[in-house]
Amino acid sequence: MIEAGYFRCAKAVAPHMQQQKWGRIINIGGLSGRRSGVISGMRNAAVMHLTKTLADELGEDGITVNLVHPGTTRTERSGPMYAERAEREGVTVEDIEQRVSQNNAIRRIVDAQEIGHVVAFLSSPKAGSITGVAIDASGGSIPVVFQ
Numbered sequence: 147m148i149e150a151g152y153f154r155c156a157k158a159v160a161p162h163m164q165q166q167k168w169g170r171i172i173n174i175g176g177l178s179g180r181r182s183g184v185i186s187g188m189r190n191a192a193v194m195h196l197t198k199t200l201a202d203e204l205g206e207d208g209i210t211v212n213l214v215h216p217g218t219t220r221t222e223r224s225g226p227m228y229a230e231r232a233e234r235e236g237v238t239v240e241d242i243e244q245r246v247s248q249n250n251a252i253r254r255i256v257d258a259q260e261i262g263h264v265v266a267f268l269s270s271p272k273a274g275s276i277t278g279v280a281i282d283a284s285g286g287s288i289p290v291v292f293q
Contacts, residue, residue: 160209
């Protein structure tokens, strides 16, 4: 059960963060928690709920807890995966990446470093007022408006 790992990790670090009256917990979870029709959405919705619950419980101790939704991201694994798919379909890797990138507003695949920048900001003292939220860092791949 994936969400149990998130909980065990938070449970292990929270006492140390509470003692120092400062800390950052940043969960990484899939976008399917915001969509219907995908069974993995239940797991990701549970991670969203855990994130908000921990933020509420740990906030008075100076600890923020947030969730980042990366969406489709270029990583060391995606290149070989796209190459395999391109070969199977008889097209170029660029064709596959073009198709994949049509699923977000920026029309390109988000790079893992960009997700790292979001996490680095949330880890910093500058993000002290941001807690209990899920941040979509997918390049705008969810076609809905959130309030």
